[in-house]
Amino acid sequence: MLSPRGTLASLAGAILLVPSLTMAAGKCDRLIVTGSPDAPPYLWRDPQDPKHLMGANADLLKEAATQIGIKVELLFAGKRSQALEEVRTGRMDLLADTPLNDAELESLDFVHPPVSQNEIMVWTRAGHAQPFNALADLQGHAGAISEKTRVTPAFERAIKEHLTLERKTNLTQTFQALVQGQVEYLLAGRYAGMAMTQTLAADLAAQPLPLDRPGLYLALSFNSACNEPWLRGQLAKKMTELSASGRSSEAVTRNLDLWKAQLQQPSSATHQ
Template sequence: MRELFSAFLLLCIPLFARADCTALTASGNAEYPPYLWHAADNTDALDGAITQLMTTLGERIGIPVQVQFVGPWGRTQEEVANGNIDLIAGAFYTKARSERMDYLRPAFQETRSVLWVRNNNVFDFRDFSDLVGKRGVTVINNSFGQAFDEYAREHLSILQVGGFEQALRMISNGRVDYLLYEEQPGLAYIERAQITNLQMLEVPVSREPLYLTMSLKSACNTPELKQRISAELQKMNQEGLMAHYLAQARMRWQQR
């Protein structure tokens, strides 16, 4: 009987711990302006529209959300999957991620992933197959939607590099035929760098919702808290807060 009682207590300990959630940690892609960017090399802070959104979310649910820089995008995903960070503040849906974290709905933003090409190397893009035989570049550990990711693995040649600025140099210098990235972050980098020999193709590769996700290993992962977060996300979407925060973040990014 004593052994059974001890086993019962061990099973209950995580449940008791999960009930005591007084703060949330979040992180995301630090090369993702105007959504997120590393505030300064000597800090662990992330600035951007998503940071503003998470601050507001924390105030509304009564649990502060601290958005932290924890390293490159790949490491960030691992830190969340392992439960060292509670939330990814901005992720596309992939099956692999859904096995390690919960997607909190609704999405807080829809994004377009697009192609940039050199002005002297413009080609027609209407379908994934138009990229077959061409050389592309993007940033490592990025997803552009389940459909495109699966097609690219089977049929396309896309080099993955460590950061967007490296990818930008490669397309600008003619080492690849196209650069694949999300529209808003891509424009933010290109405009600030004052690069004029590139243009964005009109047809997007994908349109994907951007979600807040919670690690399955987070001590704060409870049905009650996820329901509260989802309810507030719905309200903030209706109020148009993300568009307001994006406008402010674009100005801060350009003035860095």
């Protein structure tokens, strides 16, 4: 049985634990975030504020962070590989749009579910007679894909093994190759393809079924002081709620319209 003095000491220790737990849950009040500068409508460089990134993933992360009670700043860190390196090293805390990749599991904690999912579609000229509903249908036909289009690792392996694809620098060049008849088809995201088709006023169509559905995840650096179970749990909860409520789809639609408006400006169209 504890003496009165021992009881007081135990109570004092328990009281001291309360603020320390509170501090552990709230020690990270600001996240420095980066990601791809060329993945619209999910994430891309803000032409009005080039130091920052904008897009559906940015909006959804900001909404979740506000509800959690932390601040986020989405900064441009260079091309995709440079952004990844900034987060790997811990100079920045989080990637906002990274596909799940086994190679990155040694340096990043991926938050499930993904912020958004991209559907990779087969795009052809309207009236194209050949059915392109599966990967096997594309074998033996000349196609194109932008170097900026991200797919799942399994689909990337299938592409390299089975398809003849010309890799273009950006989406605009990829779609122009199809319009000009240089290729029979191209692979591109559903929303990016919709925007490019309207911008180029091209008579193109997507085949009915997506061939790939890469998820775009939030990923916290192992080297970030903010990487703690409380924050990972809160982000996972908010991503689940945003998806279930339809807010994720709304953010994609809203940012697709923003990107299409920017594409109408000659200065921005050349960078996509």
